Amino acid sequence: MGIIQSIKMALKSIKSNKLRAVLTMLGIIIGVSSVIVLVSIAQGSTKNVTSQINQLGTNLLTINSTGSDITLTEDKINKLSKLNGVNAVSPVVSGRVTVKKEKTSSQVSLTGTNAAYESVRGAKVNQGRFITDLDVEYRQKVVVLGSDTASTFFGTDNPVGQYIQIEGTSFKIIGVLASKGSSLGQSGDDVVIVPLSTGERVVGTTTISQVYLQGKSQDHMDFVMTEVEMEMASLYPNKSDSYSVTNQQDLMNTMSSVSNTMTMMLGGIASISLLVGGIGIMNIMLVSVSERTKEIGIRKAIGAKRRDVLLQFLIEAVVLSSMGGVIGIFAGLGIGKIVSTFMNMSISYSTSVMLLSFLFSLVVGVVFGVFPANKASKLNPIQALRYE
Structure with a gap:
């Protein structure tokens, strides 16, 4: 059959x-x-x-200061930026601040940084422009709003060119970021970004506790990380417990x-x-x-x-x-x-x-x-x- x-x-x-x-x-x-x-x-x-994780930025290394016995100063950060595999460096000061406009008030995350932050962290400007190195140099009172912050204070209106108060000081809005959504449980849209020098004054500290580094190639991030670790060991001998260098690819893996x-x-x-x-x-x-x-x-x-x-x-x-x-x-x-x-x-x-x-x-x-x-x-x- x-x-x-x-x-x-x-x-x-x-x-x-x-x-x-x-x-x-x-x-x-x-x-x-x-x-x-x-x-x-x-x-x-x-x-x-x-x-x-990709929303955090591409080819990303992060240096975090975990102890009070080291200080990430501008000249030492510049040395990191000159390493062969490093494409850009973005130091950050951060804190929670009170943002007000007329009767609306809210607690928002503030990030003080430089122009390189836009490419290092993959931030995209939806309206206006991002902060520039001149803004940092001249301590300009300008601010870029996250999309949620812009919606909270301005609704559907275009906030570029208008003013907002951060900790009682008036800042001119120069841009609005495109929405990034939440990343690893943290919202990337409820934020205000100001020039690094201005941010240090607003949060009341010149201590840079975090630095983002963007590698030139994703294929060579292990090499770049080794470079950065060696440079940090040279800059801060016998203080490896006071800082950490993390690789985004390690997190991905x-x-x-x-x-x-x-x-x-x-x-x-x-x-x-x-x-x-x-x-x-x-x-x-x-x-x-x-x-x-x-x-x-x-x-x-x-x-x-x-x-x-x-x-x-x-x-x-x-x-x-x-x-x-x-x-x-x-x-x-x-x-x-x-x-x-x-x-x-x-x-x-x-x-x-x-x-x-x-x-x-x-x-x-x-x-x-x-x-x-x-x-x-x-x-x-x-x-x-x-x-x-």
């Missing part, structure tokens, strides 16, 4: 027991859809975190490792459902063998070989699992869409995951279908015909 005829007989058998077939496939459907949904959520979260582990764990948990579905297929096929013992005896009596009977029941198991796999894929896509819409979660579908989950469902059908099919093929035709 040919494969096509065996498939037709398998479909006919499934069609004659629709409810039982649906219940048998349910385990496979749940398993495949679970794998797709959970892995897609994990991959979506990975992409979301990666995007947030750590997050990727955690996300990949999470994806594998979720995929493994969901795959258990497929195994449970396979056990369901085996149970139903064993019941089917018992119910169709007489049919098997008749087929063997009229010349069907053991291979034909084995193939028929094995194909039935594979058809059930493959149909369940296909339905599971569509169910997974639908559930993923619902989750992303109503729970505001980032979903990232993967064709390879869908294909692997479908192939796994086929393998489950074969593995768990072999035992019932083998049992059916070994039935003695005389005993089978006498079976009631």
Whole structure:
């Protein structure tokens, strides 16, 4: 008996027991859809975190002063900017300040920095311009607003050219940043950016506790980091505990490792459902063998070989699992869409995951279908015909 005829007989058998077939496939459907949904959520979260890290800036190194016994002065920062692999350097002073306009008042994060901050941190100006080196040199009272800050004080109006008070001092608004959203739990839009020299005066300190460095090439960031660490060790001998140098790529790698582990764990948990579905297929096929013992005896009596009977029941198991796999894929896509819409979660579908989950469902059908099919093929035709 040919494969096509065996498939037709398998479909006919499934069609004659629709409810039982649906219940048998349910385990496979749940398993495949679970794998797709959970892995897609994990991959979506990975992409979301990666995007947030990228918003911090490209090719980024950060120097943080963690002790009071070192001072990041302008001349020492200039030495860092002259290193071979460093493209730009942006020192930062920061603090929380009170911003007022007429009757509206709010506590906002203030960043005092230089013109290089725009490229180092990937800041984009939506209206007006960013601060310049001349603004820093002449201690200009100018400010660039984050998009949320601009909305809070000016609504939909263009604030460029207008004035706002920071800690009681009037500042001219020269620009508004494009929205960056939140990054690693911190909003990048509820901020005011002023020239470094002006910012030092507003927050009442000349201590620079943080410096951002942009590397020339993403491929050589490890080399640049080594350069910076050696220079810092030269500038501040025996004080390595008082500062830290962090590489954005290291953060990316750590997050990727955690996300990949999470994806594998979720995929493994969901795959258990497929195994449970396979056990369901085996149970139903064993019941089917018992119910169709007489049919098997008749087929063997009229010349069907053991291979034909084995193939028929094995194909039935594979058809059930493959149909369940296909339905599971569509169910997974639908559930993923619902989750992303109503729970505001980032979903990232993967064709390879869908294909692997479908192939796994086929393998489950074969593995768990072999035992019932083998049992059916070994039935003695005389005993089978006498079976009631």
